[in-house]
Amino acid sequence: MSTEVGSPVAGLTTALSDVPDPVFSQAMVGPGLAIKPSGGEADAVAPVAGQVATLHPHAFVIVASTGGAVLVHLGIDTVKLKGEGFTLHVAKGDSVEAGQKIVTWNPTEVEAHGYASICPVVALEAQAESLADLREDTQVVPGDHLFTIDA
Template sequence: MSVEVGSPVAGLATALSEVPDPVFSQAMVGPGVAVQPAGGRAEAVAPVAGTLATLHPHAFVVASPGGTAILVHLGIDTVKLKGEGFELHVAKGDVVEAGQRIVTWDPAGVESRGYSSICPVVALDIPPDALIDLREDGQVVAGDPLFTVDA
């Protein structure tokens, strides 16, 4: 069963290796794609349909019905903001649709505080060769396919 993973934010899709954090850039938590968000205040949406397995203001994991878990991390080291500038629209355990609004945040505000706003989108606990149809670098809008997990 394959799962198409959409972009949680609008911006510039880029290789995970471009993320300024070795946990993501070296795919320690799993393979994926990063998106450098565009502009100011924005919505981050669910990349797949499923259940919110983890929910923090700066990051969330959606587990698809087939068990594939997708991590979306809004910026790097943004846990240090302690939720400031992030507004949650759902609760842990909620069932969500792909494209459903999860968090409102301000990438420019994150950058003004000295943090990177790049968003790693990672398939957790799968081998790198399970990702197919990886998106080439380029502009995306929220919901555009980033990659497919062939699970």
């Protein structure tokens, strides 16, 4: 069974190795892609349908109904903002549809605070070879296909 992973934000896709954080750039938590977001206030949406397993203002994990778990991290070191500038629209444990609004945030404000706004989208605990159709160097809008996780 495979899981189609959609983009949680609008922007330009890039390799995880471009993320200025070794946890992501070295794929320590799993393989995936990163998105350099477009500026201004925006909604981050669920990349897959499933259940909200982890929810912080700056990051969330959705466990797909097909089994895989996808982490979306809104910027790097944004935990240091302590939720400032992030508005949550769901709660941990909620069932969500792909494309459903999870967090409203502003990448431009994140950068104004001195943090990178790049967004890793990671297939947690997956093997790199289980990802297919990775769309690097592509402009995406929320919901556009990023990659497929083959179980």
